[in-house]
Amino acid sequence: MEAVLINGVASAYASVEDRGLHYGDGLFETIACRGARPLFIDQHLQRMERGARILGIAFPGRALLRKDIDQLLKGRRQQHSIIKLILTRGRGKRGYRYQAGQVPTRICMRSAWPTHVQRWARQGIGTRFCEMQVAVNPALAGIKTLNRLENVLASGELGSACDEGFLSDLDGNVIEGTMSNLFAVIDDTLLTPDLSRCGIAGIMRAQIIDCAKACGIAVKITNLSKKDLLNSDGIFVSNSVIGLCIVNQLEQRRFTHSMMIETIREGLKVRIDSDAKNVT
């Protein structure tokens, strides 16, 4: 971690009474930044605002969150970095109950760009299915809350030889990676799991869906089984930091080059470059 603002003030410490720590009572966003430009920032802030509405957390406003981010990116030129934005319900007394309109805590952290991203983009990644399942709760589906123990424990199954793993729900539908969304190519269609009951709907996932449609590719949001994935023509994962990352291997299955994935990757690159040039 290179720099942190808590409620706009540089600090490395949060109140021990913060409800984020006690209950995971909050939200976060992970934002890729090129120099001083946070990518897809409107979409990230929009998702956080939607999450705050669902959790009943007073949203501090996009302008204030943007001000924190800009302060941490000020003067940066070409270096990539990562901004993690956390919004919690704020400090609280003992107990789950909260006051409406409680003052939330905003945490804005800047980290160095991770070294594995370029390697993954060049080489693709190896993946597996995780034992850890993702629990179904439609009320919390799609949003990016601080309740992330399933992702943590699934990532603990990966070991050093495996880059990413996939979590299924209790009905056997594969939902997401530990830190990514998942796409599969079957025949001429791009498929991605339905996240209306669980999982996090990634910002990059939405960009990829839009991008594929713009390229004239049929996109289907549906249930996918392990077998569907193992029998698919190709798989890739996505998140805001890695963008689109090709899966070379899932368990024992190896995948070969997919023209469709190449087309989407090229289209997505144009979108990302275009967003990086936006001045907002």
Next chain:
Amino acid sequence: MEAVLINGVASAYASVEDRGLHYGDGLFETIACRGARPLFIDQHLQRMERGARILGIAFPGRALLRKDIDQLLKGRRQQHSIIKLILTRGRGKRGYRYQAGQVPTRICMRSAWPTHVQRWARQGIGTRFCEMQVAVNPALAGIKTLNRLENVLASGELGSACDEGFLSDLDGNVIEGTMSNLFAVIDDTLLTPDLSRCGIAGIMRAQIIDCAKACGIAVKITNLSKKDLLNSDGIFVSNSVIGLCIVNQLEQRRFTHSMMIETIREGLKVRIDSDAKNVT
């Protein structure tokens, strides 16, 4: 909050890099204390140790946790208070992945005894069913993790007129209260929800089950529907702070006096008083 120790040192601030804050990557215990005596302390520390094993968090040892607690209770005589013990996986770099054997963070907080406990014991409580559901994940069932958004949001449904609310799983089984376990009397049997798929298995719940059995009462751990509860002869809830608390009302249904609940309450009182006198 009256006093806090973080890793044994008085402090009101936790590292902003703590994984407890980022992912709810940790556990907690809420312990009722009479003077310098934390009640059912062995059971609380045992549950935390079990949770740490499940999450793969290095358990710092019961002796060290006990030392923190004793330091915050030192010199206290007759006043009741509450100790909240939090154990997180500790500080981490960005990302879900963690190192085995990472140094955990222990937080020990003392709070004043809440004023509602005596009123609830005297008057009983009014309850309702919550809309918020509890998600099923057998891998995390029973333990008391920091991923508690469902409890938080369910408590947000209660309003000022209602003391406690009940969460069901997606199959319609009533699992628990927002901050309590649940018992129902049907005919001559004491029933309590099966927590093998979700919910927190309370320390006081275990005491009540033991106590009822010792009184010769048949106890059944089973699935309970909303209808079962509304048609039952009596209901009560439990946790470490409120002990056993009688439910007067559930939605429109009012409950009258239950001899069986009185018997269990008397037996539990003896158990609690006896534990309070233990010197360990």
